Amino acid sequence: MNKPSFDPVGVAGIGLLTPLGQTLDALGQAVRQARSAVTAWPLDLPGIDPAWLPLARCDFNDSLVRTPSRIPADRGTAMALAVTAQAFAASGLDRQALDAERVGLFWGSGMAGAHSFDSTCQTLYGQQKRIRPTTVLSTMPNAAVAEISLQLGIQGATLTYACACASSAVAIGEAMRALRGGWLDVAVVGGHESMLSPGVLASWQAMRVLAPTGPEGVGAGSACRPFSADRQGFAMGEGAAALVLESQAHAQARGTQHRLQLTGYATNCDSRHISQPDAEGQARAMRAALRDAGLQASDVGYLNAHGTATVAGDQAEADSVAAVFGPQGVPVSSTKAIHGHLLGAGGAVELVVALQALDSGLLPPTAHLLTPGAGFALDLIQGEARSVSGLRHVMSNSFAFGGTNAVLIASLA
Numbered sequence: 264m265n266k267p268s269f270d271p272v273g274v275a276g277i278g279l280l281t282p283l284g285q286t287l288d289a290l291g292q293a294v295r296q297a298r299s300a301v302t303a304w305p306l307d308l309p310g311i312d313p314a315w316l317p318l319a320r321c322d323f324n325d326s327l328v329r330t331p332s333r334i335p336a337d338r339g340t341a342m343a344l345a346v347t348a349q350a351f352a353a354s355g356l357d358r359q360a361l362d363a364e365r366v367g368l369f370w371g372s373g374m375a376g377a378h379s380f381d382s383t384c385q386t387l388y389g390q391q392k393r394i395r396p397t398t399v400l401s402t403m404p405n406a407a408v409a410e411i412s413l414q415l416g417i418q419g420a421t422l423t424y425a426c427a428c429a430s431s432a433v434a435i436g437e438a439m440r441a442l443r444g445g446w447l448d449v450a451v452v453g454g455h456e457s458m459l460s461p462g463v464l465a466s467w468q469a470m471r472v473l474a475p476t477g478p479e480g481v482g483a484g485s486a487c488r489p490f491s492a493d494r495q496g497f498a499m500g501e502g503a504a505a506l507v508l509e510s511q512a513h514a515q516a517r518g519t520q521h522r523l524q525l526t527g528y529a530t531n532c533d534s535r536h537i538s539q540p541d542a543e544g545q546a547r548a549m550r551a552a553l554r555d556a557g558l559q560a561s562d563v564g565y566l567n568a569h570g571t572a573t574v575a576g577d578q579a580e581a582d583s584v585a586a587v588f589g590p591q592g593v594p595v596s597s598t599k600a601i602h603g604h605l606l607g608a609g610g611a612v613e614l615v616v617a618l619q620a621l622d623s624g625l626l627p628p629t630a631h632l633l634t635p636g637a638g639f640a641l642d643l644i645q646g647e648a649r650s651v652s653g654l655r656h657v658m659s660n661s662f663a664f665g666g667t668n669a670v671l672i673a674s675l676a
Contacts, residue, residue, distance in 0.1 A: 272526075275514075282301075369452045428609055431612075432609075451506075501603075
């Protein structure tokens with residue numbers, strides 16, 4: 264192990280909203296038991312062939328959320344408001360005691376405002392009716408950040424990251440850098456995504472990256488099979504997760520030490536193809552994150568993979584992980600099989616999964632994985648959760664369309 268270049272950043276509070284539940288206990292139990300939330304949803308729009316899609320929805324009534332601005336919230340923005348309030352409450356921080364100018368907000372979403380935009384298009388073109396004068400304010404990419412900053416009184420940097428599937432992982436990593444650099448004391452970080460609306464789903468279905476289901480959606484629950492030989496694509500999901508991060512200096516000044524810490528981050532670009540992943544670029548990102556944390560590959564005891572269950576994506580990640588850690592070098596699993604691909608929110612939710620594994624020593628399995636893909640030199644966790652001792656460091660991968668790679672490392676204090 265090398266000495267890290269920077270102090271670790273503490274995790275003070277977590278809030279989440281996922282298809283697997285809205286509490287840490289519910290999420291932890293579901294991922295350890297590999298209990299799928301994926302169900303079938305019919306897509307039947309004029310001009311395209313009817314289809315059944317595998318989706319993972321949240322049990323969340325967004326109509327009950329009132330925004331600070333009083334503008335009707337997009338479903339995704341409502342989710343973001345809910346989880347950030349939950350995370351801040353869990354942190355135990357006193358808003359009145361904080362310097363609001365030294366509190367930041369770093370947030371990610373791949374297609375923020377998707378529900379509102381789809382609904383607006385239906386109103387304008389389908390029904391030929393007037394649209395809300397606040398449409399821009401509910402569909403703009405930083406709508407959630409604007410509402411969260413109003414809700415929590417945040418006056419420091421408030422930034423939105425749109426890096427497709429790596430959005431929230433990049434947001435979390437960039438917040439780490441700001442806290443390490445001494446520019447902020449506290450940062451609210453994470454991401455949201457809710458795009459389970461007809462027009463957006465039709466767009467994803469047209470890409471042919473969604474896992475097929477049987478007639479009338481039969482078999483949807485196990486349609487997504489990361490790292491399986493018979494993998495055929497992913498299930499779409501929705502959700503949000505927020506973390507409150509605190510610099511070590513600020514935590515020490517108030518007599519606190521956080522057990523869970525973020526210690527490494529790196530992001531880069533493949534610069535090879537807009538939608539095809541590149542193992543070399545992913546490996547460079549993982550190695551850079553290890554250097555940032557002052558760790559060797561052998562120090563990492565669990566890797567939460569991006570693991571989308573696409574043929575090309577899983578192959579590239581299997582190759583990159585083996586290149587960095589060696590064959591069978593680190594236990595690996597992907598939880599997208601049961602909560603769906605959360606896109607911009609995926610990095611935040613999956614980091615929480617990795618943090619739970621770090622805290623409990625129980626590594627979640629990859630659901631529906633019976634026969635791994637040929638040639639995968641990975642220690643894949645199959646069947647049931649794996650109990651390990653001495654776990655000190657975990658890694659979470661997020662790889663995105665556009666070639667953006669983001670890798671986060673968490674450690675025990």
